[in-house]
Amino acid sequence: MTRLNLLSQKTTWEDFERSWDEREKEAEKELPLKKLKVLPDMVGITKETAKNLKWKSLLWMIRKDRGFRILRHFLKHPFKYGKQFLKSWRSGKPFKREGDYFLYGLNSLSDFESLLLDKEALFVVGFSYCHKPFECPSGRFSAGCIRDTTHNVCKQCFIGKTIHGLAKENSHPVLIPTVHHIGNELFDLLHEKPDRKIVFLITACEMTLEMFGDYGNMIGIQGIGVRLGGRICNTLQAFKLSEEGVKPGLTVVLDATKEKMLHWVRKRSEAMSG
Numbered sequence: 001m002t003r004l005n006l007l008s009q010k011t012t013w014e015d016f017e018r019s020w021d022e023r024e025k026e027a028e029k030e031l032p033l034k035k036l037k038v039l040p041d042m043v044g045i046t047k048e049t050a051k052n053l054k055w056k057s058l059l060w061m062i063r064k065d066r067g068f069r070i071l072r073h074f075l076k077h078p079f080k081y082g083k084q085f086l087k088s089w090r091s092g093k094p095f096k097r098e099g100d101y102f103l104y105g106l107n108s109l110s111d112f113e114s115l116l117l118d119k120e121a122l123f124v125v126g127f128s129y130c131h132k133p134f135e136c137p138s139g140r141f142s143a144g145c146i147r148d149t150t151h152n153v154c155k156q157c158f159i160g161k162t163i164h165g166l167a168k169e170n171s172h173p174v175l176i177p178t179v180h181h182i183g184n185e186l187f188d189l190l191h192e193k194p195d196r197k198i199v200f201l202i203t204a205c206e207m208t209l210e211m212f213g214d215y216g217n218m219i220g221i222q223g224i225g226v227r228l229g230g231r232i233c234n235t236l237q238a239f240k241l242s243e244e245g246v247k248p249g250l251t252v253v254l255d256a257t258k259e260k261m262l263h264w265v266r267k268r269s270e271a272m273s274g
Helices: 013-030 053-063 066-074 078-090 109-116 158-164 179-192 206-211 213-218 236-243 255-273
Strands: 096-098 101-104 122-128 171-176 198-204 222-227
Touching: 013 158, 013 255, 053 179, 053 206, 053 213, 066 078, 066 179, 078 213, 101 109, 101 213, 109 198, 109 222, 109 255, 122 158, 122 179, 158 171, 158 255, 171 179, 171 198, 179 198, 198 206, 198 255, 206 213, 206 222, 206 236, 222 255
Parallel strands: 122 171, 122 198, 198 222
Antiparallel strands: 096 101, 101 222
């Protein structure tokens, strides 16, 4: 199994992409993955679900906090986190939006690119598990990712390509089975390295990006949420089932959005090596 980031092997970004794309085409001939035949036209959040969404998200965070891990993190700095949470809660939308990109603590996409140049910042890149291929060797509803460059499934996976393109230093890839999982990951990083800025790039459905933006603002991190397409969760019932691993549909990142994400990963990797 080969997990070493391909970009770390003394190669240029152009060579990395060319090599990856060639491997992907070869793997597709040998083992084509299941894909969406038609991209469904689904509303991001249904009208009924959108009602009182902030309260619904708060109740979910409290009720599903197994072992009170999120609460214990919160209680390390209750006044600071409480103040920042209330500020975000009262501000209306916890983000600014530019197309498929949800901006948290940022005014523009160029602001995000500027943060990528900070070599000391921790770059968290996360992917919702529903974005994994059905054939994922690590299992779909899991935080695992073998990203094996010799495995025909991994060779065709956009998640694997992105992770292999990350700089070796100060990069933190995360596969996200639940919102509490990514919440605990971010809290752990924040409390382990309190002097470091956290910059994130995370894929999720629109409803999740809307529901839980206040919590990212609460802990003071900055970054972008990338809206997924395909068979997304746009009702609370679908979201609840997804959080339990029941997700028969496949979500996708559109081609233009993939290019943008890889552009940011490249920018970060080149900044780290410069």
